[in-house]
Amino acid sequence: MFESEAGQFQAAGIQVGADHGQAEERLLSEALTPFGVSRRNGALEMARLYAVLHCFENEVRSLIRETLEEKEGPEWANKLPAKVKQHAESRQKTAFSDSWLEGEKSDILGFVDFGQLASIILENWKHFEALMPSQHWLKQRMDELEKARNFIAHNRTLLPSEFQRIYMYVADWNRVIGL
Incomplete structure (x- = not known):
């Protein structure tokens, strides 16, 4: 009531x-x-960018997972490029042995580096080509976003002009992919 x-x-x-x-x-x-006001303000600005890139990166992972699952079936992970799969499995094994880390550990794509996501799509281009304008388009955006993502992930501060580039690339991706 x-x-x-x-x-x-x-x-x-x-x-x-x-x-x-x-x-x-x-x-x-x-x-x-x-912490000082300047440090706090910088952190809050970077936190917004981190949130955008976090959402973007995990949307790309979902797109890969859903597309490959639909096109290749339940064994889709076996279609990952060999080097990428080996790297991800190694990191996943380490995560399972670090028992104090209690986050998600079962998703193999969660252990794939950001920079490797584009290579998965390119390796399976026949399944993604209807979604994206070209391989060059994909590679350019992912390379630029990877550089920014790594900067942010290592707690470096970007200039405001870079914020706009990131927002533009993510909005462009969302428009093209249909988010």
Whole structure:
């Protein structure tokens, strides 16, 4: 009964219950408090880029997984380029032996380097060519995004002009792929 009543209040714009957004902002603010304002502001700018690249990279992984699964069947992972598969399996084995890491470990694509994602698509181009304008288009965007991604992943700061390039490439990818 409370939930149905609360829904009516929420629909009218009245907050009912905890505001998770404010709670998250407060926790982030507390965690960043020891650092200077300039460092905090830079970190928050880079966090937005990280979030965009995180979503992008995992969308590419999903596209690869879903496409290969549909075209090649349940044994699609056997169609990965040999070097890529070997590298990913080695990293996956290490993750399983590091028992203190409790994240997702079963997805082989989660252990493929960003730069190797394009090679998987290129190796299986017949399954992806209807989705993308050309191999050159794919390679150019993935190479540029890999450079930016590695910069961000190693906690380096990019210039605002680079932010726009990343947003443009991701938006271009989303438009072409249909996200």
